[in-house]
Amino acid sequence: MNRLIFLGTGDAMGVPRVYCDCLVCTEARTTGTNVRLRSSVLIKSETEDFMIDCGPDWRRQLELRSLRFIPTILVTHAHFDHIGGLPEWADACRWTGNRGRLYAPQEVIDTILRQFSWLPGNLDLIPVDQGVQLGGWNIRGWRVNHGKNGYAYAYRLEKDGFSWAYCSDSIGLNEAEILPLHNLNLLVLGTSFYHEEAEYATRSVYDMLEAQELVGRLKPGSTVFTHMSHDVDITYNYGLLEGISLAHTGMSLPLE
Numbered sequence: 705m706n707r708l709i710f711l712g713t714g715d716a717m718g719v720p721r722v723y724c725d726c727l728v729c730t731e732a733r734t735t736g737t738n739v740r741l742r743s744s745v746l747i748k749s750e751t752e753d754f755m756i757d758c759g760p761d762w763r764r765q766l767e768l769r770s771l772r773f774i775p776t777i778l779v780t781h782a783h784f785d786h787i788g789g790l791p792e793w794a795d796a797c798r799w800t801g802n803r804g805r806l807y808a809p810q811e812v813i814d815t816i817l818r819q820f821s822w823l824p825g826n827l828d829l830i831p832v833d834q835g836v837q838l839g840g841w842n843i844r845g846w847r848v849n850h851g852k853n854g855y856a857y858a859y860r861l862e863k864d865g866f867s868w869a870y871c872s873d874s875i876g877l878n879e880a881e882i883l884p885l886h887n888l889n890l891l892v893l894g895t896s897f898y899h900e901e902a903e904y905a906t907r908s909v910y911d912m913l914e915a916q917e918l919v920g921r922l923k924p925g926s927t928v929f930t931h932m933s934h935d936v937d938i939t940y941n942y943g944l945l946e947g948i949s950l951a952h953t954g955m956s957l958p959l960e
């Protein structure tokens with residue numbers, strides 16, 4: 705029953721990128737295998753389902769799974785591709801007479817409130833700096849380097865001896881930031897490109913080659929790359945280390 709479902713696996717612009725006619729974007733517009741909504745996941749458990757992140761594709765993501773409501777969302781950081789759906793979620797709460805519960809570190813809540821000051825009308829915004837329990841998972845977040853974009857948070861979730869982490873937006877993690885990623889059954893890691901050639905100072909997310917090095921060190925039980933840009937064709941065999949796979953919309957993994 706404990707399952708992880710990928711609702712979105714794309715980077716900030718999603719795939720296809722609106723301005724782009726590259727092969728991957730063209731495939732996404734035609735066959736559609738590479739269509740990627742902005743990154744978020746649904747965690748299903750016996751007691752409570754919750755999402756991580758609420759990007760601008762939130763509404764479409766719920767429609768695609770025939771979900772009519774989600775009461776609880778944990779947020780990694782206050783960038784548009786991770787919070788752009790919050791006003792729609794709050795409106796859905798208003799129309800259904802529910803109060804949503806948004807969990808995030810206090811500094812993320814502060815940034816969200818500067819952008820969407822009206823959310824507390826329909827959402828409780830609850831700090832998780834001391835950790836939180838959702839769906840029976842003991843969850844701890846920590847700040848991770850997000851390169852030119854500053855910082856995001858990653859989350860480690862533990863229940864009944866199963867440990868996994870969601871780290872969608874990070875790059876060049878230092879030893880302290882890497883520490884909570886040890887001894888995982890599953891690592892979900894953001895990798896925007898296979899090999900990103902842009903100057904390092906302009907980058908914000910691991911590429912697959914760098915991420916693979918990290919995975920080689922950490923040796924989680926398995927690894928799923930997400931947050932992928934139009935650089936990545938998920939039908940292509942990149943020859944990644946055994947145990948690494950690429951996420952796709954609707955991918956469902958057991959968390960036990």
Ligand SMILES: O=c1ccn([C@@H]2O[C@@H]3COP(=O)(O)O[C@H]3[C@H]2O)c(=O)[nH]1
Binds near residue numbers: 716784785908
């Ligand atoms: O202060 C900021 C900075 C950036 N952003 C968004 O987050 C995205 C992160 O990836 P990107 O760098 O490709 O594009 C960025 C923007 O879309 C934001 O909402 N607030």
